[in-house]
Amino acid sequence: AQKVTQAQTEISVVEKEDVTLDCVYETRDTTYYLFWYKQPPSGELVFLIRRNSFDEQNEISGRYSWNFQKSTSSFNFTITASQVVDSAVYFCALIPNDYKLSFGAGTTVTVRA
């Protein structure tokens, strides 16, 4: 069985602050994929990144960056210089060999002007 834990339920920051979202996962499979999705108030989940278990390179995309550490089973996400438009619920997700995508409970990010 697999499990994704997002320990932070809510994070509130002032615009331009950095915010880091934690994600810890559990799986017995050696091959798996990790994802981050964003859910704005409209409800539609938006894909942010996909990472496979063999690729531990960290990635930066604009103001977003991801830190994947297989040794600690963590896949953390940082928003640099946050903006009000970043306010949303962010989900970490895992899909191992059984092809069933498991989401964490989500972290609500509120960015105040």
Add this chain to the structure above:
Amino acid sequence: DAGVTQSPTHLIKTRGQHVTLRCSPISGHKSVSWYQQVLGQGPQFIFQYYEKEERGRGNFPDRFSARQFPNYSSELNVNALLLGDSALYLCASSPGTGGREKLFFGSGTQLSVL
């Protein structure tokens, strides 16, 4: 290009009734999956279909069923509704088998069971 469309957007039913939710994937996408999202929680996987065949099923009772049509659209059916079935039902599509691909989500159907 149109995204994933779901209908209806909102639905109110009473306990014991049956409901059918519909999903049209992005043109060219052959995989559709369904998720249930209870308020304050992450989405829970219900079903995945690829080329009209069920590829995966989550831990949901047999009251939940789905199918995919030749045009790749999909329906999710829930029988004998319970209060606990109240949730946002999300549909997602992807071009290939869907297992480990980037998913494109619709805005969901908000189901309220009274």
